[in-house]
Amino acid sequence: xxxxxxxxxxxxxxxxxxxxxxxxxxxxxxxxxxxxxxxxxxxxxxxxxxxxxxxxxxxxxxxxxxxxxxxxxxxxxxxxxx
Numbered sequence: 001x002x003x004x005x006x007x008x009x010x011x012x013x014x015x016x017x018x019x020x021x022x023x024x025x026x027x028x029x030x031x032x033x034x035x036x037x038x039x040x041x042x043x044x045x046x047x048x049x050x051x052x053x054x055x056x057x058x059x060x061x062x063x064x065x066x067x068x069x070x071x072x073x074x075x076x077x078x079x080x081x082x
Contacts, residue, residue, distance in 0.1 A: 039064065043060065
């Protein structure tokens with residue numbers, strides 16, 4: 001059984017708790033700083049687009065936000081698709 005099958009069988013309350021925990025981890029200032037230090041303008045990246053089950057998309061970093069480093073990989077308007 002893969003992780004998605006396990007998540008499909010999980011109670012909604014547990015999925016919500018997991019959602020909140022992951023959100024806190026992604027918004028952790030230390031994690032954001034670490035990601036920002038690794039990303040550079042012009043860098044080729046793979047990122048998850050609108051469909052998290054689809055294969056990763058590829059693009060080039062063309063902007064960075066101060067507050068939300070993981071947004072760099074989630075929002076397509078911040079990357080120029082290859």
